[in-house]
Amino acid sequence: MAISLSFFPILAALLVACAQAATVVYDFNITWVLANPDGLMVRPVIGINGQWPVPTMRATVNDTIIVNVENQLGNQTTTLHFHGLYMNGTTEMDGPAMVSQCGIPSGSQFTYNFTINQSGTYWYHSHDKGQYPDGLRGPLIIEDPNMPYKDMYDEEVVLSLSEWYHEQAQTLIPKFINKVNPTGAEPVPNSALLNDTQNVTVPIEAGKTYMFRMVNIGAFAGQYVWFENHTMTIVEVDGVYHEPAEASLIYIGAAQRYSFLITAKNETDKNYAFVCSMDTTLFDTLPADLNYNSTGWLSYSASNENPTPAFVDELVEFDDMTLIPTDRQGLLPEPDQTITLDVIMDNLGNGKPYAFFNNITYTSQKVPTLYTALTTGEDAVNPAVYGEFSHSFVLGHNQVIEIVVNNLDTGKHPFHLHGHNFQSIARGAENAGTFDATNSSETGYPAMPMRRDTLVLYPSAYIVLRFRADNPGVWLFHCHIEWHVDQGLIATMVEAPLEMQKTITLPDDHIDACKAGNVAYAGNAAANTQDFLDLKGAPKAPAPLPAGFTPRGIVALTFSCVTALLGLATIAWYGLQDMGAASMEEEKRRVAAIDPANARTEM
Ligand SMILES: *[C@@H]1O[C@H](CO)[C@@H](O)[C@H](O)[C@H]1NC(C)=O
Ligand SMILES: *[C@@H]1O[C@H](CO)[C@@H](O)[C@H](O)[C@H]1NC(C)=O
Ligand SMILES: *[C@@H]1O[C@H](CO)[C@@H](O)[C@H](O)[C@H]1NC(C)=O
Ligand SMILES: *[C@@H]1O[C@H](CO)[C@@H](O)[C@H](O)[C@H]1NC(C)=O
Ligand SMILES: *[C@@H]1O[C@H](CO)[C@@H](O)[C@H](O)[C@H]1NC(C)=O
Ligand SMILES: *[C@@H]1O[C@H](CO)[C@@H](O)[C@H](O)[C@H]1NC(C)=O
Ligand SMILES: *[C@@H]1O[C@H](CO)[C@@H](O)[C@H](O)[C@H]1NC(C)=O
Ligand SMILES: *[C@@H]1O[C@H](CO)[C@@H](O)[C@H](O)[C@H]1NC(C)=O
Numbered sequence: 001m002a003i004s005l006s007f008f009p010i011l012a013a014l015l016v017a018c019a020q021a022a023t024v025v026y027d028f029n030i031t032w033v034l035a036n037p038d039g040l041m042v043r044p045v046i047g048i049n050g051q052w053p054v055p056t057m058r059a060t061v062n063d064t065i066i067v068n069v070e071n072q073l074g075n076q077t078t079t080l081h082f083h084g085l086y087m088n089g090t091t092e093m094d095g096p097a098m099v100s101q102c103g104i105p106s107g108s109q110f111t112y113n114f115t116i117n118q119s120g121t122y123w124y125h126s127h128d129k130g131q132y133p134d135g136l137r138g139p140l141i142i143e144d145p146n147m148p149y150k151d152m153y154d155e156e157v158v159l160s161l162s163e164w165y166h167e168q169a170q171t172l173i174p175k176f177i178n179k180v181n182p183t184g185a186e187p188v189p190n191s192a193l194l195n196d197t198q199n200v201t202v203p204i205e206a207g208k209t210y211m212f213r214m215v216n217i218g219a220f221a222g223q224y225v226w227f228e229n230h231t232m233t234i235v236e237v238d239g240v241y242h243e244p245a246e247a248s249l250i251y252i253g254a255a256q257r258y259s260f261l262i263t264a265k266n267e268t269d270k271n272y273a274f275v276c277s278m279d280t281t282l283f284d285t286l287p288a289d290l291n292y293n294s295t296g297w298l299s300y301s302a303s304n305e306n307p308t309p310a311f312v313d314e315l316v317e318f319d320d321m322t323l324i325p326t327d328r329q330g331l332l333p334e335p336d337q338t339i340t341l342d343v344i345m346d347n348l349g350n351g352k353p354y355a356f357f358n359n360i361t362y363t364s365q366k367v368p369t370l371y372t373a374l375t376t377g378e379d380a381v382n383p384a385v386y387g388e389f390s391h392s393f394v395l396g397h398n399q400v401i402e403i404v405v406n407n408l409d410t411g412k413h414p415f416h417l418h419g420h421n422f423q424s425i426a427r428g429a430e431n432a433g434t435f436d437a438t439n440s441s442e443t444g445y446p447a448m449p450m451r452r453d454t455l456v457l458y459p460s461a462y463i464v465l466r467f468r469a470d471n472p473g474v475w476l477f478h479c480h481i482e483w484h485v486d487q488g489l490i491a492t493m494v495e496a497p498l499e500m501q502k503t504i505t506l507p508d509d510h511i512d513a514c515k516a517g518n519v520a521y522a523g524n525a526a527a528n529t530q531d532f533l534d535l536k537g538a539p540k541a542p543a544p545l546p547a548g549f550t551p552r553g554i555v556a557l558t559f560s561c562v563t564a565l566l567g568l569a570t571i572a573w574y575g576l577q578d579m580g581a582a583s584m585e586e587e588k589r590r591v592a593a594i595d596p597a598n599a600r601t602e603m
């Protein structure tokens with residue numbers, strides 16, 4: 001029995017006799033629409049059912065969500081990822097293109113179907129082509145009648161934060177990953193948005209307590225958030241409930257969520273500002289006309305003035321590592337497998353800037369990694385079958401896994417793991433250097449570590465994470481700055497592949513998406529279905545710089561071999577900035593001739 005509750009989204013509740021769980025159905029027709037959220041420029045954005053902002057999704061714990069996606073963009077594939085949901089038993093519904101599915105070609109339909117065993121604040125976004133900054137991202141709230149802080153608040157307010165660009169991702173990415181940008185300076189946003197607009201007023205009633213669910217749906221900027229004259233009591237981070245903790249200022253990295261309680265004053269004679277301020281240390285340049293603060297107001301009365309916020313000299317954020325989870329889950333035991341990843345930003349032989357875990361910049365393979373896991377039999381436990389440049393690690397079922405990330409870069413990176421939350425057991429302060437396991441004893445770790453799915457790694461420092469590999473599936477571990485995803489800052493966790501083979505069956509529309517896009521869907525990373533250990537033809541990253549060459553030197557070489565042979569030093573790097581489109585094309589062809597595997601699929 002499907003009851004159509006409204007035309008958009010078509011929401012049907014199927015009450016199953018034996019349980020309270022419902023099936024929540026969304027029909028999402030994904031198209032380009034025009035929008036102007038910062039009042040500065042009308043631009044095409046990716047909307048749903050002819051609307052933008054895209055809807056906030058809502059369901060209740062134990063519900064099944066069905067999202068019927070129709071891609072009508074006309075010129076791009078797309079996918080949806082439901083950030084923070086474990087997809088336990090349905091890893092094929094996780095969404096990253098060329099990892100758990102093929103991108104959905106324009107004109108095709110694709111159904112996401114999964115059951116939720118979590119509650120709290122999540123979000124959904126495209127996981128294809130670095131596309132979500134074009135607008136295909138929104139909050140996803142899972143309610144729970146048994147939520148531990150249910151009785152402590154009267155109303156709920158969902159607010160999204162993000163940066164905003166006037167140019168489309170498909171324009172920005174090739175300008176960013178370009179030899180004329182050898183330092184890898186990320187595109188600086190044009191505006192900050194609050195709830196996909198600006199100047200938001202939140203109606204407040206005296207004496208009531210509100211639970212704010214704040215979601216950073218951005219692709220780059222972390223944001224500092226503070227409420228004038230009101231205290232935040234944090235109760236949830238990334239879908240995990242924690243013991244209440246008071247904060248006056250928090251930092252919400254890209255993809256992170258915070259839920260906090262705010263108790264309203266008893267007097268209604270004033271309205272109060274709250275400020276979301278983009279972290280400008282992430283920007284290589286700070287344009288004079290960029291307003292990186294967005295202000296909202298707690299509006300006790302529409303007739304009160306909305307005050308200008310006071311300047312804050314020093315932004316000292318609450319330390320999320322001090323939180324204690326409400327379920328008091330204890331520190332996981334010593335790991336069965338430790339994975340150490342060094343974050344490196346560097347150039348390859350084509351002169352372009354890339355991001356690396358150790359010596360590998362992630363490169364999409366010929367077959368979605370999950371499909372390789374499902375079709376390579378017993379060889380699926382051999383990381384080689386997934387291709388060197390998928391940077392895959394095979395995790396044994398129920399093993400305790402520790403991930404150590406050392407930041408050899410001077411920027412912050414919010415690291416996200418799909419399919420799990422993780423215990424955040426150590427984090428070095430800025431410039432703490434790399435993690436030294438011999439220097440830290442087990443007893444130095446918290447007894448009940450904070451858990452979340454996205455953790456900010458500080459410049460030139462480390463984080464140490466633990467989780468139990470109790471969710472068979474293919475799960476990415478990556479920085480959630482989408483520019484860095486485009487640059488390859490991704491590793492792949494292939495968790496219990498033989499278990500997956502027993503339980504996962506791909507629905508027909510998953511195979512159809514591959515067929516429609518001419519993408520292979522069986523065999524190893526090279527689409528070899530005969531010899532799984534023969535990886536000939538598996539996509540590689542562009543070739544590295546030959547030893548002894550500087551990035552400038554090799555660019556000169558590919559630009560003009562003859563001139564390069566005559567004398568590298570004579571070619572001025574900045575001369576390339578003026579290269580016309582035609583010579584850029586020419587250069588691309590030459591690089592391709594040197595390394596035919598140069599073609600990369602950006603995620
Ligand atoms: C989706 O939107 C496009 C463009 O507006 C329209 O042509 C198409 O019929 C829509 N599909 C459905 C199923 O409504
Ligand atoms: C928000 O208010 C500021 C200051 O008045 C104004 O410059 C800006 O255009 C407003 N934003 C929108 C989207 O209306
Ligand atoms: C969800 O399912 C679990 C396990 O069956 C049960 O304990 C819990 O009460 C259910 N929650 C709701 C809101 O129905
Ligand atoms: C895709 O279509 C949109 C909307 O028409 C357009 O603005 C954009 O430039 C196109 N993108 C590409 C990469 O062709
Ligand atoms: C969703 O998955 C369940 C469990 O596999 C299946 O019974 C159901 O038919 C699926 N629904 C849709 C719409 O695909
Ligand atoms: C649901 O989640 C709880 C803990 O949050 C876990 O104990 C239980 O095993 C999970 N069940 C399934 C089917 O995922
Ligand atoms: C935030 O935006 C959504 C729609 O996009 C709207 O329903 C909601 O009321 C807005 N919240 C506030 C506090 O303005
Ligand atoms: C409210 O906050 C502002 C800015 O932080 C501060 O100047 C002012 O003293 C505060 N007022 C009260 C009543 O606490």
Ligand SMILES: *[C@@H]1O[C@H](CO)[C@@H](O)[C@H](O)[C@H]1NC(C)=O
Nearest residue numbers: 206207208263264265266267
């Ligand atoms: C508001 O008034 C109630 C009842 O008098 C009192 O318990 C509460 O502490 C007051 N709230 C604040 C924020 O002062």
Ligand SMILES: *[C@@H]1O[C@H](CO)[C@@H](O)[C@H](O)[C@H]1NC(C)=O
Nearest residue numbers: 277290291292293310311312
């Ligand atoms: C943004 O807010 C911060 C903190 O109050 C302040 O230092 C900064 O000057 C503001 N920037 C702009 C562009 O208003």
Ligand SMILES: *[C@@H]1O[C@H](CO)[C@@H](O)[C@H](O)[C@H]1NC(C)=O
Nearest residue numbers: 358359360361388389541544
């Ligand atoms: C990365 O390092 C490993 C281990 O030293 C080596 O086997 C592999 O060939 C290297 N890969 C690349 C792309 O440099």
Ligand SMILES: *[C@@H]1O[C@H](CO)[C@@H](O)[C@H](O)[C@H]1NC(C)=O
Nearest residue numbers: 086088089419420421470471
């Ligand atoms: C997945 O479900 C299994 C039970 O089927 C449970 O043991 C495991 O803890 C769950 N994993 C996660 C991450 O929820």
Ligand SMILES: [Cu+2]
Nearest residue numbers: 413479481484
């Ligand atoms: Cu990053």
